[in-house]
Amino acid sequence: MKWLRRQKEESLEEEIRVHLAMASQARIEQGESPDEATRSARREFGNELLIKEVTRDMWGWSALERFAQDLKYAFRQIRRSPGFAAVVVLTLALGLGAITAMFSIVNGVLLEPMRFPDPGRLYVAQTIVAPRFKATGPWPVNARHFSEWRTHGKSWGQIALVSGMSLTLTGSREPEQLSGFSVSYNFFRTLGVQPARGRDFLPEEELPGHSHVVILTDALWRTHFGADPAVIGRTISLSGEPNLVIGVMPPALRMPTGGEWGPGFGSAPVIFQPLGFDVSQSRAYGEYGWGSILRLKPGVQPQQAVTEMNALIADLVRQFHIESKPGMTPLEDQATSGVHSSLWLLLATLGAVLLIVCVNAGNLMLVRTSGRYREAGVRMALGAGRGQLFRIVMTEAIVLVAMGGSLGLFLAYWGLKSFVDAAPVSLPRLDEVHMDWRVLTFSFIAMLLATLLCGLVPAWRLSRIAPLESLKSSVANSELRQRLRVREAMVSVEVALSTVLLVVGALLMLSFLRVIHTDQGFEASRVITQDFSLIGPKYTDVRTRGFIGSALLELRSIPGVESASMADRVPLRGDGTTCGLRDPDHLIDPSHPDAASNFAGLASYRFVAPDYWKTMGIPLRSGRVLNLSDQNRKVAVVSQSIAEVLWPGQDPIGRHVMSCGSIKSTVLEVVGVAGGTRVSPEQAPPLMVYEPYWEVLRGGGSFVLRTRSDPAAVIGSLHKVLRSLDPDLPIAPATTMQQILDESVADRRFEMDLAVAFAVAALLLASLGIYGIVSFAVARRTPEIGIRIALGARPRQLMAMMIRQGMLPVMAGLAAGLGAALLIGQLLASQLFGISPRDPVTISLVTLLLLFVAVCACLVPARRALRIDPARALRSE
């Protein structure tokens, strides 16, 4: 740019020189002498410099040049006070960086459409359970219903079935458990993706006998098969059975994980296998264990599709007295439903913190500009316009924000990377979080707002000065008072924002404490959990029973183990097997024993070994626990809640409930009543029926051991026992119940940590502001204080006076902040547990804390007032 400019300058020089030459030549031709000609030509030409300058103006670059000049000046100013610049740039960097990082997360998780073609038309089919069962949310679907929908449905192009499962990969390496999805053949077609290598599933591969084919994810292909293209067509051993690898998915495939499909799914799948059973033959009622996604045809509304789903299963509903109804949710909503409000809450909180940072920076800039009033006065006297003064300060603000913003972007990028890698919480779609154009635009807008906030007030103040006033050596008291007013206003804003953040943080903290101190129904200390899965043709019913029985015997004899047991699912890990609760002796509709109208409610069923309650520390309320002698009887232990629902006020021992069998239900005799255990930390314990494990043999479960001392010491022996019983068994890492409990509240703990951190930061910044005000007020009133001291004022009176001055804006801000907190309390309600958003205790505590900190911030500079020497104070006027 500069050489272009120089070129034009030189051209103009040349042009003028030529003109002068021609003009003098013309004069010479008219008879003048060369010297005279040159002189008069030049005289006629006029003021060369002035002409050049006016011409330059015509080039229209002056705006740019002015900006460049302002920039140079701004940099010089910043270099002159590096401390101030450092503080402002750092706080801006932290504020802008944090909010950019947070927005990246919000963007990746909530805003960005999923990576499937036309994701807006993908829906999750669900079952809306009849309200009287008080289910906590919609359920997955029934396979037979799905079969009807797939065969006859017209509202959707494709509808697919999916469920989480795991397979054990054996071969050259250690046996390893792989998470996978069991899917209908058209699963990938529904999503709109296809394998990058090999082929997709065929319809016949869904049926039993033909379903030993698998498709791998790109990641699994790379880590376990060395990205070898020849893997297609290879046979691998999964859960003891040979499976043919027919395809590999592209690397860009991002499968939503776990709870994003609906309840009952595990971690992200690495392998896909067809269903392996005929959906048209499966049971039409009771078994709601399958996730289902569908792709609506263009122009079809979800409501139409639901109506069609209802119509297609109308016959089945009539025949089997089904009470639940189909429903649909967009896939994108389903995936993120759990974290929606948390993320927006955190973003809003960060916005408040950024606001405080900007106000603080603005305040600091204001202090600086106060010191530059004299300089500004001189400039104005020399002809600078008000606009120019305004521009100078704004340019400085732009430079500071630009520096802070770029540093902030770098911090955000680096912070995001470590966050995603460490992932302290289970955010859905976390791997889709990165800084794209939307994030950069947001960051840019944030920087713009920051610039306005920081620079506007100081720039405006500087441009409004009266030049003559500012040139005077002392500053009028009224001017100072006005400056103080502005700063007091800013501090009020900071205090208000801090109050809101403190209330939010306190409420979240109290909620969290309440959650972890709720009685979960069992004793979490010193209990180890070891997951195991027995899958494959090797594990017949007999073999499975034998394995578990032998394992328990050996585990009990490990030194340090107090008691050992197993369950198909330990507490805090979800609902698990759920069936309608029926008392066969008191059926509401005896003519249709299997009808849903007979269900007294929905109960979670657990399949456990004897000693389960002793190992887990679940109290027994009456009767007895299960033991080995029950092997020939059909018995069960029920939770207290079941006893209260089915037989209120009566003795539950000896009564009967129906089991949760998929083939045929049997009648179970109730032999004991135990306390309820939670399936998730914030929901009340569900109705629970405990059956002995040998009744219904699942593919695995968890061993639980209560140890005498440190659980970790026992784990080695535990693994040795399992390996000795079956060398091909994949050994998952052991956890403790305490860890499971911590994981279940990890999200809430993280949110609380962040909110509290922000609130503390806000409070610190606000106290800095308060400190600044009171210092300023003391400095301003030094002569007055000197007089008061000279007239005999007592230290306490003076302190009170200064503290009163400092606390006034604080009180205003506190009142505003409390008002705002009460107003927005409703928005927060969904995040809280066991506490109202207007909890008076919390609000009082926050108020006291804020007042305490504010008074302390006032005290330090106020004490300085005491040390004023009256003689010197009066003289320095």
Place this chain on the structure above:
Amino acid sequence: MPSRNAYQNQIELLQGTLDMLILRTLQSGPEHGHGISQAIRANSRELLKVETGSLYPALHRLERQGWLASEWKVSDKNQRAKFYRLTAAGKRQLTAEESKWKLLLLAIAGVMNPETNQ
């Protein structure tokens, strides 16, 4: 010494007219700055002496606005000079300015000789 403001005022007053005169002068062919000033002076029978303080800013402005294009060429006197010529847009602008000027003349004439308006 005339102040900067005086120059700018001059330019503003004459701006429209000066532009038109320059464009008209160049209609007969490309010319350099000195030549333009001479031509205007000659054609106006020595009545209009364009100050160079107005001329050169006007020339650069017209060029920036796209009505003139410039080129360094060798003149017939074997001197290298910056020649300006009319662009197509400039030709259109000239026509526009000419009609505006004619309207202005009519208006002024109407005021100066009200009887002729009857």
